[in-house]
Amino acid sequence: MIGANIEKIKQQIGQNVQLVAVSKTKPVELLMEAYNAGQRIFGENKVQEMVAKHEQMPNDIEWHMIGHLQSNKVKYIAPFVSLIHAVDSLKLLETINKEALKNNRIINCLLQIYIADEETKFGLDETELNTLIESETYKQMQNIKIVGLMGMATNTDDENKIRNEFKKLRSLFGNSRFTNYDLRILSMGMSSDYKIAVEEGSTMVRVGSLIFGDRNY
Ligand SMILES: *Cc1c(COP(=O)(O)O)cnc(C)c1O
Numbered sequence: 001m002i003g004a005n006i007e008k009i010k011q012q013i014g015q016n017v018q019l020v021a022v023s024k025t026k027p028v029e030l031l032m033e034a035y036n037a038g039q040r041i042f043g044e045n046k047v048q049e050m051v052a053k054h055e056q057m058p059n060d061i062e063w064h065m066i067g068h069l070q071s072n073k074v075k076y077i078a079p080f081v082s083l084i085h086a087v088d089s090l091k092l093l094e095t096i097n098k099e100a101l102k103n104n105r106i107i108n109c110l111l112q113i114y115i116a117d118e119e120t121k122f123g124l125d126e127t128e129l130n131t132l133i134e135s136e137t138y139k140q141m142q143n144i145k146i147v148g149l150m151g152m153a154t155n156t157d158d159e160n161k162i163r164n165e166f167k168k169l170r171s172l173f174g175n176s177r178f179t180n181y182d183l184r185i186l187s188m189g190m191s192s193d194y195k196i197a198v199e200e201g202s203t204m205v206r207v208g209s210l211i212f213g214d215r216n217y
Contacts (some may be wrong), residue, residue: 003037022208100143116154148185166200
């Protein structure tokens with residue numbers, strides 16, 4: 001079942017778009033089903049849960065932190081996390097840099113951009129993005145690498161609205177002022193809107209319920 005779900009999504013997104021299997025709240029047995037079907041990138045949004053699953057599962061998995069991350073928790077994932085999707089402040093980036101240094105690693109990060117019109121969503125606006133990426137503090141950091149942008153569209157049935165929000169993110173991503181920064185990853189699209197996201201230039205989709213079924217919180 002899980003393997004078939006993954007296969008279907010992979011066919012729809014094509015070979016140039018990466019699939020993050022969002023496994024938050026799901027037990028390790030279900031993640032292992034995905035693993036055995038060939039899935040190697042898993043996304044979690046809680047530090048404790050990600051650490052526990054990392055300890056129980058094979059070593060060749062790429063663990064992506066997709067949720068809002070608190071600075072005081074970075075140290076727990078710094079030894080192994082392969083991509084942090086939702087960086088939304090210079091302060092958080094400084095903490096990640098410090099913890100990455102302690103682990104003798106370079107940690108890849110995405111900056112989360114605010115594109116929805118929902119109070120509950122996090123992220124930088126265009127001005128904050130430019131300020132951060134052009135700041136000396138950022139340029140001095142040796143142990144992080146910003147490799148792209150991430151965003152979440154408004155939770156709505158209005159397909160046009162979603163499409164326009166993704167277009168906005170895509171245009172920020174393509175902004176020529178970032179040509180020196182090697183931004184490669186555009187993380188946008190979830191179960192409800194990944195097809196639109198891929199049409200609008202996403203290079204990485206984060207899909208949970210369509211793979212593992214609905215979550216009961
Ligand atoms: C939970 C979550 C997803 C996946 O949501 P689904 O609707 O289950 O696909 C994607 N991105 C983030 C940031 C999430 O927290």
